[in-house]
Amino acid sequence: MEVGWWGVLIAVLGGAIRIGTPFLFVSLGECLTEKSGRINLGLEGTLVMGAMTGYAVSLHSGSPWLGVLCAGLAGMVLGALHSWLCSFQRVNDIAVGIAMMLFGTGLAFFLGKPYIQPSAPRLPSIDLGGWSDLPQLEAALQINALFLLGIVVAVLMGWMLKNTAWGLKVRVVGESADAARALGLPVDRIRIMSTAMGGFLAGIGGSYLSLYYPFNWSEGLSSGQGLMAVALVIFARWQPIGCLWVSLLWGGAAALGPSLQSVGITGGYYIFNAIPYIMTLAMMIITCSPRRTLVGAPHELTVTR
Amino acid sequence: MSESRKLTRRQVLQGTAAAGALGMLGNVEWIGQAWGASGKVKMGFIFVGPRDDYGYNQAHFEGKSAVAKLDWTKAFDEEKVPETIEVQKTMESMIKLDGAQVLFPTSFGYFDPHILKVAPQFPKTQFLHCGGLYQEGKHPKNVGSYFGFIDESQYIAGIVAGGMSKSGKLGFVAAKPIPQVLRNINNYTLGARSIRPTCTVNVIFTGDWSLPVREAEATNSLVDQGIDVVTCHVDSPKVVITTAEKRGVYCTGYHCDQSKLAPKGYLTGAEWNWAKVYMDYAEMIRKGQKIPNLVRGGLKEGIVRVSDYNQVVTEAVRKQADAAKDKFMSGGMVVYKGPIKDNTGRVVIAAGKEHVQTDIWLESMDWLVEGVIGSTKS
Numbered sequence: 001m002e003v004g005w006w007g008v009l010i011a012v013l014g015g016a017i018r019i020g021t022p023f024l025f026v027s028l029g030e031c032l033t034e035k036s037g038r039i040n041l042g043l044e045g046t047l048v049m050g051a052m053t054g055y056a057v058s059l060h061s062g063s064p065w066l067g068v069l070c071a072g073l074a075g076m077v078l079g080a081l082h083s084w085l086c087s088f089q090r091v092n093d094i095a096v097g098i099a100m101m102l103f104g105t106g107l108a109f110f111l112g113k114p115y116i117q118p119s120a121p122r123l124p125s126i127d128l129g130g131w132s133d134l135p136q137l138e139a140a141l142q143i144n145a146l147f148l149l150g151i152v153v154a155v156l157m158g159w160m161l162k163n164t165a166w167g168l169k170v171r172v173v174g175e176s177a178d179a180a181r182a183l184g185l186p187v188d189r190i191r192i193m194s195t196a197m198g199g200f201l202a203g204i205g206g207s208y209l210s211l212y213y214p215f216n217w218s219e220g221l222s223s224g225q226g227l228m229a230v231a232l233v234i235f236a237r238w239q240p241i242g243c244l245w246v247s248l249l250w251g252g253a254a255a256l257g258p259s260l261q262s263v264g265i266t267g268g269y270y271i272f273n274a275i276p277y278i279m280t281l282a283m284m285i286i287t288c289s290p291r292r293t294l295v296g297a298p299h300e301l302t303v304t305r
Numbered sequence: 306m307s308e309s310r311k312l313t314r315r316q317v318l319q320g321t322a323a324a325g326a327l328g329m330l331g332n333v334e335w336i337g338q339a340w341g342a343s344g345k346v347k348m349g350f351i352f353v354g355p356r357d358d359y360g361y362n363q364a365h366f367e368g369k370s371a372v373a374k375l376d377w378t379k380a381f382d383e384e385k386v387p388e389t390i391e392v393q394k395t396m397e398s399m400i401k402l403d404g405a406q407v408l409f410p411t412s413f414g415y416f417d418p419h420i421l422k423v424a425p426q427f428p429k430t431q432f433l434h435c436g437g438l439y440q441e442g443k444h445p446k447n448v449g450s451y452f453g454f455i456d457e458s459q460y461i462a463g464i465v466a467g468g469m470s471k472s473g474k475l476g477f478v479a480a481k482p483i484p485q486v487l488r489n490i491n492n493y494t495l496g497a498r499s500i501r502p503t504c505t506v507n508v509i510f511t512g513d514w515s516l517p518v519r520e521a522e523a524t525n526s527l528v529d530q531g532i533d534v535v536t537c538h539v540d541s542p543k544v545v546i547t548t549a550e551k552r553g554v555y556c557t558g559y560h561c562d563q564s565k566l567a568p569k570g571y572l573t574g575a576e577w578n579w580a581k582v583y584m585d586y587a588e589m590i591r592k593g594q595k596i597p598n599l600v601r602g603g604l605k606e607g608i609v610r611v612s613d614y615n616q617v618v619t620e621a622v623r624k625q626a627d628a629a630k631d632k633f634m635s636g637g638m639v640v641y642k643g644p645i646k647d648n649t650g651r652v653v654i655a656a657g658k659e660h661v662q663t664d665i666w667l668e669s670m671d672w673l674v675e676g677v678i679g680s681t682k683s
Binding site: 004015117258267 | 355357358359508515517518527530540543544547552566682
């Protein structure tokens with residue numbers, strides 16, 4: 001069936017889910033980490049490491065879901081390493097983050113050499129578009145369970161941060177380490193746990209890339225998606241639900257470039273492909289003001305302090 | 306503290322002695338030449354990406370593996386060497402330490418300035434570059450280049466694609482609008498339209514050589530538009546091929562055989578056959594023949610080939626494709642024979658005029674042939 005221009009809309013819808021899911025996981029991970037007062041720029045490395053680990057485990061064990069779990073665990077280890085290093089006096093979390101980013105990607109490239117060629121089992125997809133008789137829409141609504149899991153995590157994390165004692169502790173540590181210490185809270189331990197959990201989520205995001213979409217382990221797989229997710233947390237105003245919307249928006253924008261070319265808008269594709277980046281810049285400019293700090297920013301963050 | 310200082314002093318003494326010994330041997334280059342004379346033909350290969358990428362680098366690596374099997378050669382390689390001063394260091398170390406008699410730096414960007422800078426320092430080593438940039442008189446004598454007309458294979462793949470498509474709409478995921486890529490797109494289109502004049506080829510440029518997410522998106526968008534055969538020209542076609550297979554459409558491959566990735570939909574593909582080129586070079590060196598500065602060829606010379614047809618390819622389509630292949634093999638095929646219009650309606654090749662495969666004019670291609678939906682303007 002001919003869809004013509006509707007194809008662009010379908011691509012944006014499908015892309016929002018397909019491309020947005022890894023952004024969702026990484027930004028949720030970063031959101032939790034930043035809520036505890038640390039920035040982990042190393043999530044780019046964690047994402048790549050997760051992608052490699054997931055692919056390798058899926059290949060050897062034959063179970064892609066085991067791959068997802070191991071990707072999460074690998075991310076957890078990297079996150080814990082980052083926060084452990086940062087728990088020393090006068091260690092800058094941004095500098096450690098950049099080091100961890102290079103370490104993570106380097107390690108993944110090194111260990112991932114034998115996995116570039118073989119084809120691992122793929123994560124299954126769920127058909128949500130069965131009601132439609134339009135094959136294009138059906139394909140766009142073929143989603144992966146990880147996307148649904150991401151929504152659950154976003155809702156749950158938002159609720160827990162707001163309503164539970166655990167969430168309160170994380171927020172106190174992120175708002176004022178001194179106050180947390182006065183309350184007798186173990187600041188370093190809470191940060192280590194938050195960052196490790198954040199790494200776990202980012203690792204899962206990586207396994208989505210290699211095991212579902214685009215379904216391949218290669219060294220160009222991430223192309224900076226982990227770093228972008230760090231910026232997404234700022235737009236999301238450190239709200240997990242915000243991370244969901246922003247990730248979807250982002251995924252949709254990234255799908256625009258190729259889909260416009262497919263309907264015959266053949267000029268200016270470099271601009272269209274750059275839309276997500278232009279969007280970031282625009283949002284940065286619109287939301288920044290010299291007179292106030294951003295609403296929702298944890299006060300302990302090195303960038304707001 | 307004192308212990309470490311002692312160690313340092315000892316190391317310094319050892320270092321000086323070693324340097325002295327090296328100095329006595331004259332220059333370092335001499336060592337390399339002496340080893341090179343030990344009987345085996347020593348060949349060094351340099352790749353810009355990973356050896357096993359299901360793409361450009363793997364195609365070269367397969368060629369290297371083929372010559373490495375011969376008992377009178379010694380082939381070594383280094384992968385992921387950037388097109389920077391790094392490649393100069395790699396070339397030097399392959400000559401000095403491994404005694405390479407001939408080097409194959411395979412990436413396009415290695416030529417200028419890197420090969421041109423290193424080659425004059427090692428006049429006894431051959432530098433053979435993949436890409437066809439060598440110009441006589443302008444470049445050093447021990448430099449040469451080789452290239453294959455893979456667009457001939459693309460023409461055949463286009464025939465198969467056009468013949469097997471139900472909708473008559475084909476899709477092409479391409480990296481950048483450079484002449485080599487445009488030539489592949491145009492040949493693919495001309496091949497398809499040679500048997501089915503209403504065929505269109507929808508091109509999506511991703512903007513770079515390796516962008517897996519965008520390549521997958523591009524493939525999905527093409528399929529959404531009713532395109533039922535997809536092909537590509539990117540560094541590694543793996544993502545495009547697997548995405549096409551998942552969407553249940555046909556695809557044709559590029560660089561090397563990807564039929565394992567899409568057993569149902571992989572119709573055929575345009576492949577390099579570097580083994581042939583590298584074997585020929587090895588043979589020439591062994592016999593002490595003069596190595597030609599320019600080696601080019603297509604299907605006829607065996608430098609490129611076409612993947613085996615999928616069993617779904619019908620007998621009629623096979624016949625049409627094989628007929629064109631035979632014409633290439635006999636050397637009687639001219640793809641760019643006027644009248645040919647570009648996709649804006651402008652006549653680029655007038656009636657009665659023809660450009661044969663080796664025509665230099667084709668190497669500056671900046672237009673898309675009639676039937677292509679797409680634009681070379683960024």
